[in-house]
Amino acid sequence: MAHDERRLEVLRAIVQDYVSTNDPVGSKALAERHDLGVSPATIRNDMAVLEEQGYITQPHTSAGRVPTDKGYRLFVDKLSAVKPLSVAERRAIERFLDGAVDLHDVLTRSVRLLAQLTRQVAVVQYPTLSRSAVRHLEVVQVSATRIMLILITDTGRVEQRVVESTVDTDAEAVAELRGLLNSAFSGVRLVEAGEKVPDLVDTAPVHLRGLVATISATLLETLVEPGEDRLVVGGTANLARGSALDFPGTVRPLLEALEEQVVVLRLMGQVDASTVLVRIGEENAHEALAGASVVSVGYGSTGRALGGLGVVGPTRMDYPGNIAAVRAVARYVGHLLAES
Amino acid sequence: MAHDERRLEVLRAIVQDYVSTNDPVGSKALAERHDLGVSPATIRNDMAVLEEQGYITQPHTSAGRVPTDKGYRLFVDKLSAVKPLSVAERRAIERFLDGAVDLHDVLTRSVRLLAQLTRQVAVVQYPTLSRSAVRHLEVVQVSATRIMLILITDTGRVEQRVVESTVDTDAEAVAELRGLLNSAFSGVRLVEAGEKVPDLVDTAPVHLRGLVATISATLLETLVEPGEDRLVVGGTANLARGSALDFPGTVRPLLEALEEQVVVLRLMGQVDASTVLVRIGEENAHEALAGASVVSVGYGSTGRALGGLGVVGPTRMDYPGNIAAVRAVARYVGHLLAES
DNA sequence: GCTTGGCACTCTGTCCGTGCGAGTGCCAGA
DNA sequence: TCTGGCACTCGCACGGACAGAGTGCCAAGC
Numbered sequence: 014m015a016h017d018e019r020r021l022e023v024l025r026a027i028v029q030d031y032v033s034t035n036d037p038v039g040s041k042a043l044a045e046r047h048d049l050g051v052s053p054a055t056i057r058n059d060m061a062v063l064e065e066q067g068y069i070t071q072p073h074t075s076a077g078r079v080p081t082d083k084g085y086r087l088f089v090d091k092l093s094a095v096k097p098l099s100v101a102e103r104r105a106i107e108r109f110l111d112g113a114v115d116l117h118d119v120l121t122r123s124v125r126l127l128a129q130l131t132r133q134v135a136v137v138q139y140p141t142l143s144r145s146a147v148r149h150l151e152v153v154q155v156s157a158t159r160i161m162l163i164l165i166t167d168t169g170r171v172e173q174r175v176v177e178s179t180v181d182t183d184a185e186a187v188a189e190l191r192g193l194l195n196s197a198f199s200g201v202r203l204v205e206a207g208e209k210v211p212d213l214v215d216t217a218p219v220h221l222r223g224l225v226a227t228i229s230a231t232l233l234e235t236l237v238e239p240g241e242d243r244l245v246v247g248g249t250a251n252l253a254r255g256s257a258l259d260f261p262g263t264v265r266p267l268l269e270a271l272e273e274q275v276v277v278l279r280l281m282g283q284v285d286a287s288t289v290l291v292r293i294g295e296e297n298a299h300e301a302l303a304g305a306s307v308v309s310v311g312y313g314s315t316g317r318a319l320g321g322l323g324v325v326g327p328t329r330m331d332y333p334g335n336i337a338a339v340r341a342v343a344r345y346v347g348h349l350l351a352e353s
Numbered sequence: 354m355a356h357d358e359r360r361l362e363v364l365r366a367i368v369q370d371y372v373s374t375n376d377p378v379g380s381k382a383l384a385e386r387h388d389l390g391v392s393p394a395t396i397r398n399d400m401a402v403l404e405e406q407g408y409i410t411q412p413h414t415s416a417g418r419v420p421t422d423k424g425y426r427l428f429v430d431k432l433s434a435v436k437p438l439s440v441a442e443r444r445a446i447e448r449f450l451d452g453a454v455d456l457h458d459v460l461t462r463s464v465r466l467l468a469q470l471t472r473q474v475a476v477v478q479y480p481t482l483s484r485s486a487v488r489h490l491e492v493v494q495v496s497a498t499r500i501m502l503i504l505i506t507d508t509g510r511v512e513q514r515v516v517e518s519t520v521d522t523d524a525e526a527v528a529e530l531r532g533l534l535n536s537a538f539s540g541v542r543l544v545e546a547g548e549k550v551p552d553l554v555d556t557a558p559v560h561l562r563g564l565v566a567t568i569s570a571t572l573l574e575t576l577v578e579p580g581e582d583r584l585v586v587g588g589t590a591n592l593a594r595g596s597a598l599d600f601p602g603t604v605r606p607l608l609e610a611l612e613e614q615v616v617v618l619r620l621m622g623q624v625d626a627s628t629v630l631v632r633i634g635e636e637n638a639h640e641a642l643a644g645a646s647v648v649s650v651g652y653g654s655t656g657r658a659l660g661g662l663g664v665v666g667p668t669r670m671d672y673p674g675n676i677a678a679v680r681a682v683a684r685y686v687g688h689l690l691a692e693s
Numbered sequence: 694g695c696t697t698g699g700c701a702c703t704c705t706g707t708c709c710g711t712g713c714g715a716g717t718g719c720c721a722g723a
Numbered sequence: 724t725c726t727g728g729c730a731c732t733c734g735c736a737c738g739g740a741c742a743g744a745g746t747g748c749c750a751a752g753c
Contacts, residue, residue, distance in 0.1 A: 016695090039745050054697055057746070075704040075745050115513050153489040153505065163511070165493065165503070171511045173455050188528075249589060250608035268590035356724095379716050392726055397717065415716050415733040 020059045022049060024068055025092040027060075028080050032329055035259075037077030082294035082328060085306070089291050089332050096333040098341050102130065106345050113349065116140075116169035120245045123322065123346050128248025130338040133326035134271065136309075138281045139243040140168035140319040140350070146202045147236075150194040154187050162228060164235055166203070168319055168350055176231045180223055190224055193217060194232075207237035242320075244274045244281075251326070259327035260304050270301035271325070277307075281321030286311035286347070289336050294328045304328065308335045312343040314351035322346065360399045362389060364408055365432040367400075368420050372669055377417030422634035422668060425646070429631050429672050436673040438681050442470065446685050453689065456480075456509035460585045463662065463686050468588025470678040473666035474611065476649075478621045479583040480508035480659040480690070486542045487576075490534040494527050502568060504575055506543070508659055508690055516571045520563055530564055533557060534572075547577035582660075584614045584621075591666070599667035600644050610641035611665070617647075621661030626651035626687070629676050634668045644668065648675045652683040654691035662686065 026047045030038045040053040040060060049056065060078055063069045068084035071077065080088065098106075109126045113119040120137045127135035145166035153161040155175065160182065164172040197213055198206045210233045217225040249271065252264045260267065270276045276299050284290050289310040295303050306328045311318025323339050366387045370378045380393040380400060389396065400418055403409045408424035411417065420428065438446075449466045453459040460477045467475035485506035493501040495515065500522065504512045537553055538546045550573045557565040589611065592604045600607065610616045616639050624630050629650045635643050646668045651658025663679050 037745095041745075052697055053745095054699095055695085058696085061747080071746085073704065075702090075743090077745070115515075148495070149491075149493040149501075151489075151491050151493075151503070153491075155488070161489075161505075163491070163503070163505070165501075165513075169513065171503070171513065173505075173509065173511065175455075247612060250605050250612060253603050253605035253608055263593050265590050265593035268593060272587060272590060377716095381716075393716095394726055394728090395724085398725090401718080411717085413733065415714090415731090417716070 019049065019051070020062060021087075021092060022047075023056055023059045024063055024080070024084060025088060027063075027069060027078055028084065028088045028092070031079055032331055035329065037072055037079050039077035042077070080329075082296065085293045085328055085332070086296075089293070093333045096337050098337050102338075103341065106130075106341060110345055110349060116350075119346060119349055121247075123342055124245045124247035127322065127324060127338060127342050128251065130342070131324045131326070131331075131335045132248075132251050132254075133324040133330065133335065134246065134248045134251055135322070135324050136247075136271070136277055136281070137245045137322040137346075138278065138320035139245070140166070140170055140313075141242055141282075142166065142170065142172070142203055144202075144317060144319060145170065146200055147198045147206055148200075150191070150198055152187050152191045152194065154182060154184065157181050160187070160228060162231060162235060167200075172235055174231050174235050176228045178224070178227045180227070182224060186221060186224055189218075189221060190228075193221065193225070203236050207233055210236070242278055242281075244277060246271050248324075259329060266301035267305060267325070270299070276301065277325070280307055281309060281323070284309050284311040284318055284321040284323075286313050286318040286343070289340055290323075291332065291336065306330055306332075308332070308339050310339050310343045312347040312350070314347045319347075319350060359389065359391070360402060361427075361432060362387075363396055363399045364403055364420070364424060365428060367403075367409060367418055368424065368428045368432070371419055372671055375669065377412055377419050379417035382417070420669075422636065425633045425668055425672070426636075429633070433673045436677050438677050442678075443681065446470075446681060450685055450689060456690075459686060459689055461587075463682055464585045464587035467662065467664060467678060467682050468591060470682070471664045471666070471671075471675045472588075472591050472594070473664040473670065473675065474586065474588045474591055475662070475664050476587075476611070476617055476621070477585045477662040477686075478618065478660035479585070480506070480510055480653075481582055481622075482506065482510065482512070482543055484542075484657060484659060485510065486540055487538045487546055488540075490531070490538055492527050492531045492534065494522060494524065497521050500527070500568060502571060502575060507540075512575055514571050514575050516568050518564070518567050520567070522564060526561060526564055529558075529561055530568075533561065533565070543576050547573055550576070582618055582621075584617060586611050599669060606641035607645060607665070610639070616641065617665070620647055621649060621663070624649050624651040624658055624661040624663075626653050626658040626683070629680055630663075631672065631676065646670055646672075648672070648679050650679050650683045652687045652690070654687045659687075659690060 023043065026043050026049065027038050030043065030046060040056040043056055044053045060069065064078065067081060068087060069078040070081050072079060106126060110119065110122050113122050120139065124135045124137045145168050147164065148167045149165045151163040153163065155161050158178050158181065160176045160178055162174045162176060197209060210229050214222065214225050214229050249268065252267065280292065289308060292307045294306060297303060297305065297307060304327065305325055307323055307325050309321050309323025311321050313319035322343055324335055363383065366383055367378050370383065370386060380396040383396055384393045400409065404418065407421060408427060409418040410421050412419060446466060450459065450462050453462050460479065464475045464477045485508050487504065488507045489505045491503040491505065493503065495501050498518050498521065500516045500518055502514050502516060537549060550569050554562065554565050554569050589608065592607065620632065629648060632647045634646060637643060637645065637647060645665055647663055647665050649661050649663025651661050653659035662683055664675055
């Protein structure tokens, strides 16, 4: 079946040429640029079969062929080798990320780096709160009747809430409360901490019980329904590059989806830290992303993903390169967050 | 000088028509749509003068006239009345912003709201750290040799840094340190707090002196060189609306500038809370913004601006409407931040 | 049976010439 | 000072011609 093999080789060549030139690719050009060992006429026959099978299509008669979503899918699954990053790129990642001072800084730098490496739109999700643990709970008295609760997670995220209290509170009570909360919750996963809140009210020393009761609702809310997960987006300027060619109508729906965040966050919720997920065109099951591909992976040192990151671009993208870049950045971010 | 007056009336009509229709406007259309009381021929004479003075220009012979930057400037300064927001809009602002739980939430909502009201790109600056005061300084022991410093400002911003310590530290010392820092810095402006750091090292109790010395460098850095000011951007999808018409080449440089942030932050540094600043086209003195206008104002309750917010769009924008929207949102954000 | 060269066919993108309409500038008259 | 009229200038849309790219098919060769 040298037959089938060559046909796949033709598909690979089509994808590679189309990705790099952005022109529908014809049989003659293929024969010239690749050593397929056969004439254009033979390639034409193969192309006819590939088209019938749905891997490629022609925009119009007398134009070259263009891969379909299905064609890219086959390419990604079977035809593309992992493209390792160059030493220089690897070093650039380290240099770029090493100066980060806190979580926000790490994520901002990552998103820029990723956008630069791939020349696509990059997205990085904040570490999911539901998978994080409490590092510290801080209580600050803002005024006589207002208390601020600050949650710091093991990944460095900070969430804050202000609680109105009907009773006056003194500094000593605040200190006690702080101790109470931290001995109860430090190191505990957020979900589990949430479950423990009712217990806390019951077991608190009598003189603190009122205070604990007052803050418990807000505390619970902070722990179990923490502000929606956030997303850092970068490199949107890359959308304005070949837009007319890459995105049929306009980039507007895509920009809207990126700002809406919720769509992308749903995608990011599906990643795990070991395998890179590639969603091509219609596979995205969301209209705004139908013309786009998403390459994403989870980051996190221990195997469980703390969050996801990835790139969004036209289906006509350099999959091997983007997969490699996304994986490399994710790995490095994972290391960084494990350290801090 | 009824002369000059009518001529200005003509300019105003041109700006209004051009903003709403996006077509170069001719003398005939002008005479029809506005009650200027004179014939198209007269208007043509006025237009010739306006063109000579540099207020309007024609894209090519036999096209209508289009306002120049100078024309918009005159319109903004002299010809446009403040357009008060409708009650419904005012109520929408309140409804939209009232549910915010923390600073990030306030700013994110504001930027969305502003983008929606103006149909332009909206930007909101985080409260400038240099103008904020310390609300609370928190010290958390992360491990035996690592301490995390957390700065909470009176505007609700949170900055965090990890300090490596060579000496082991116990919980009691941390608590003492926390007390020391807060009694020294609570309520003090960041800049001034930074100046007090050396004193602190000298006056600290002997048993804490080593610890204080260890953290003082990081503390100083956190107080006086706090992470660059941040910007929240929203509504970039609005750039993809009439782009071909509004922005000559492409929106790419503009998107890049918005992501770079530094250019926009510099603009925001110039605002104050009382007057709305309008920069039109070339006035922006930055290439990427040369084809755009920026409407910005500071927010903050007390008169001193905590930060800036505004919109960026094509020079062909609804100035009165955008000015009103920007001012209204800034006022409301100021109230919200003063409360919390 | 697979491959190849040749050939006719189809379609797009481009160039050019034409006609139309919008809008102007100028001038003479009110 | 305003107004109506008129000639003039362009840009743009339309349509036909043309070149070029690429295909599909067929008959011949290995």
